[in-house]
Amino acid sequence: MHTLVLVLNKADHLEDILNGLMEIGVKGATILDSQGMGSAIMVGDGEDSSFFGTLKSSFDREHPYNKTIFTVIESEELLHQAMNKIKKVAGDLSQPGEGLMFVLPVSHVMGLAANK
Template sequence: MHVLFLVLNEIEYLDDILSEFVEIGVKGATILDSQGMASAIANNSNRQVPLFGSLKSFLDSSRPYNKTVFTVIDNPELLEKAVDAVNRVIGDIRKPGVGLMFTIPVDNIFGLPKNSI
């Protein structure tokens, strides 16, 4: 069993990714509003952390918020399909600024019926 995490900076892809998840059989996901550390520092009203001028102006003009999507998947084939679905929608996730995707193995899940994962 794994948790698939997707930190999505280009949030315009979110609906398409969720549609793909439903289509391949992912039964649920949680979506959180999130913000990266550099964005939080750049948007901090105290601004006590020094930033280089060009980096600060870049961060000020970039998207300050992103979406973090996570889902628990207990089938290795479905996990691979979910990763492939994200890559199909996004293209190359390694492009700068798109996002970050990773999985973490989990041992126990509490609070969900067995057939809901």
Template sequence: MQALFIVLNETQHLENILEAFVEVGVKGATIVDSQGMGRALASNSNQHLPLFGYLKTLMDDAHPYNKTIFTVLEDEELVEKAVKAVKGVVGDMNRPGVGFMFTVPVGKVYGLGKQ
């Protein structure tokens, strides 16, 4: 079992990712509004420090918030299908500003019941 996390900066892709998940058999996911550390530091009252002022300048045109999607997937085949689905929607994940995704092994899950 794996948890798949997607931090999506290009939030316009959210609905298409969720639709692609349904198509490949992902039965559920959780979406959380999130913000990167650099943006949080740049928008706080740390502007008197040169580094944070510089970060704010760099990020003025960037996405101020992102979406974090996570789902627990039972087998490796479904993980690969879900990853492929995300890449099919957003394209190259290595492009700056797109976001990133990763998996984490899950030992046990409580409260989901049989799906």
């Protein structure tokens, strides 16, 4: 089992991603409102050190908030289908400010209904 985590900077893709995941058989996901460190620094207290001033110029001001989606996926096959579906909607996430996708192994789960 795996946990697939997507930090989606362009929240307008959220509905298409969730619909795509449902189409391939992902049964559920949790969506959190989130904010990256760079965005939090940009809206900070206004006292810029030279380090934070430099950082502020490199972050995406167009998308200061994002959505973090995570889901537990049982099979390797479904995991790859989900990642491909996300890339089809959101792009390959290789450009700064697009988002971040990663996978974590899951050793134990409680609270998920068994497949019948």
